[in-house]
Amino acid sequence: MKAKIRKFENSTLLNEAFSQEIADKLQAGINENGSATLLVSGGNTPKPMFLMLSNKDIEWNKVNIALVDDRWVELSDSASNEAMVNSALLINKASVANFVGMKTEHKDAFDAQATVSAKFDAFKRPFDVVILGMGEDGHTASIFPCCAQLDEALTTSKDIMATEPTTAPHQRMTFTKSALLNSKQLYLHLVGESKETVLLDVAAGSDEKQAPIRAFLNQSVVPMSVMLATTK
Numbered sequence: 141m142k143a144k145i146r147k148f149e150n151s152t153l154l155n156e157a158f159s160q161e162i163a164d165k166l167q168a169g170i171n172e173n174g175s176a177t178l179l180v181s182g183g184n185t186p187k188p189m190f191l192m193l194s195n196k197d198i199e200w201n202k203v204n205i206a207l208v209d210d211r212w213v214e215l216s217d218s219a220s221n222e223a224m225v226n227s228a229l230l231i232n233k234a235s236v237a238n239f240v241g242m243k244t245e246h247k248d249a250f251d252a253q254a255t256v257s258a259k260f261d262a263f264k265r266p267f268d269v270v271i272l273g274m275g276e277d278g279h280t281a282s283i284f285p286c287c288a289q290l291d292e293a294l295t296t297s298k299d300i301m302a303t304e305p306t307t308a309p310h311q312r313m314t315f316t317k318s319a320l321l322n323s324k325q326l327y328l329h330l331v332g333e334s335k336e337t338v339l340l341d342v343a344a345g346s347d348e349k350q351a352p353i354r355a356f357l358n359q360s361v362v363p364m365s366v367m368l369a370t371t372k
């Protein structure tokens with residue numbers, strides 16, 4: 141595994157250091173290019189870190205934010221990552237950031253791919269900061285091991301595509317491997333003993349199709365840190 145593991149005593153210490161580091165990188169991107177881009181993951185792990193990040197004193201009005209993936213559900217659905225970002229990150233000082241969500245009016249995610257992709261045309265590449273999560277099956281973003289679109293998500297040069305996992309609910313929209321690797325800094329945010337166990341398992345092998353997170357952990361094009369805490 142080429143990524144660097146940074147293990148913290150507990151998740152509060154992790155989130156304090158992590159939120160400060162992200163804020164510093166975003167402000168450095170703004171100082172250099174006039175704006176910065178942050179891609180975040182959904183799920184449960186990021187919420188407490190988002191709260192800390194939302195209070196950081198940076199030029200949030202010059203920050204573009206997107207999700208690395210979302211479930212194809214209405215914003216009123218508790219599974220919506222966009223709704224979670226609205227309530228957990230786009231608050232406090234970060235409320236003036238420019239967030240672009242994935243969900244459109246299209247009923248079927250596969251019909252929306254081109255429209256969603258165009259929404260991110262204005263986001264400068266490389267992205268300044270990309271934060272990934274990992275499921276216990278080794279998936280990341282919405283690139284799932286058991287999914288008909290897996291090969292395409294790992295090989296396409298398109299930035300965005302729809303996926304339909306067989307092991308998790310909902311159609312999804314996700315940034316692809318090549319899009320996520322077009323970044324200056326990658327992070328994997330992991331909290332809990334079970335996540336550490338999966339990480340060690342994943343680190344012991346090399347098949348990206350079995351555990352898509354390996355596509356990021358095993359590359360050396362973009363620096364990657366695993367921010368890990370086993371206790372809350």
Ligand SMILES: O=C(O)[C@H](O)[C@@H](O)[C@H](O)[C@H](O)COP(=O)(O)O
Pocket residue numbers: 181182183184185186208209210211221272273274275279280281282
């Ligand atoms: O939409 C999603 O489901 C995510 O973006 C996904 O890739 C997530 O990061 C992992 O499943 C970890 O989720 P938890 O943080 O809830 O364990």
